[in-house]
Amino acid sequence: MRNIPSAIDAIAAIFKGYLPRIFQARGWVLAGLTLTPLIVVWVVMIFDSTPNPARTSLELYHYGYGQIALPIIAIVAAPSCISEDLEQRTLPLMLARPAPAWTLPLAKGLLWFAWCAMWLTVTVALMPFVGLDPYSVPRKILALVLTHWAQLGFASLLLWFFKRGTLWAILFFYIWDPMVRVLPPALQRLTFTHYLESISISRYSGKAVINLFAQIQITTPLWLCVIILLAIGALAWGITGFRLMRMPVGLAGRETEG
Numbered sequence: 051m052r053n054i055p056s057a058i059d060a061i062a063a064i065f066k067g068y069l070p071r072i073f074q075a076r077g078w079v080l081a082g083l084t085l086t087p088l089i090v091v092w093v094v095m096i097f098d099s100t101p102n103p104a105r106t107s108l109e110l111y112h113y114g115y116g117q118i119a120l121p122i123i124a125i126v127a128a129p130s131c132i133s134e135d136l137e138q139r140t141l142p143l144m145l146a147r148p149a150p151a152w153t154l155p156l157a158k159g160l161l162w163f164a165w166c167a168m169w170l171t172v173t174v175a176l177m178p179f180v181g182l183d184p185y186s187v188p189r190k191i192l193a194l195v196l197t198h199w200a201q202l203g204f205a206s207l208l209l210w211f212f213k214r215g216t217l218w219a220i221l222f223f224y225i226w227d228p229m230v231r232v233l234p235p236a237l238q239r240l241t242f243t244h245y246l247e248s249i250s251i252s253r254y255s256g257k258a259v260i261n262l263f264a265q266i267q268i269t270t271p272l273w274l275c276v277i278i279l280l281a282i283g284a285l286a287w288g289i290t291g292f293r294l295m296r297m298p299v300g301l302a303g304r305e306t307e308g
Contacts, residue, residue, distance in 0.1 A: 103181025152291025203286030
């Protein structure tokens with residue numbers, strides 16, 4: 051009878067086994083997606099003096115990253131966490147290994163999260179060169195990293211449960227989430243943007259909202275934002291792992307639908 055390793059040992063083994071994949075094409079694409087908005091703004095500011103660097107840096111942070119780059123990074127990284135194994139029918143081989151099944155999506159998710167979090171941290175740390183207040187950098191790093199954790203887990207969960215999970219993720223990130231400006235206060239808390247802005251203590255909206263539909267922007271305390279974002283990611287990986295544990299080892303692809 052095979053000895054089943056502990057969860058920590060299984061996660062460490064998966065980390066070690068999948069680490070080389072971080073340095074393949076997808077990993078460097080994610081690094082490029084993270085750095086590109088900052089580099090573009092940097093180059094523009096060199097050749098065209100900006101009258102208000104502080105406003106430009108906030109636009110870069112909230113619009114360039116919060117609304118555009120961060121969701122793209124989550125959508126690009128999410129398939130490599132677990133859904134690609136299901137589509138490529140390699141999942142039964144991994145489930146046959148003597149390790150707790152629920153550790154597989156969590157370990158792979160943590161690996162890709164750590165890679166993207168590192169580049170997000172570097173990016174925000176460089177933003178003072180384009181006008182960002184240096185004293186706001188720690189909270190803005192925390193906001194981006196925690197939001198990425200929640201978005202990556204959420205996107206992975208959608209890809210795991212739906213054939214067109216990418217489409218649902220796009221609709222949520224780019225249609226529902228930007229509506230935080232016009233949503234009632236209770237519904238604002240159902241958007242990632244709300245928590246990103248609450249943690250970073252700043253907002254940016256490039257378009258004026260029609261007064262008839264505009265709602266009062268609310269702020270959630272830092273400690274509660276941290277708990278909620280961590281819980282969203284943990285819950286997403288937990289649900290994925292629970293379904294994986296209940297899946298017959300021989301099933302993959304279409305046979306698992308329904």
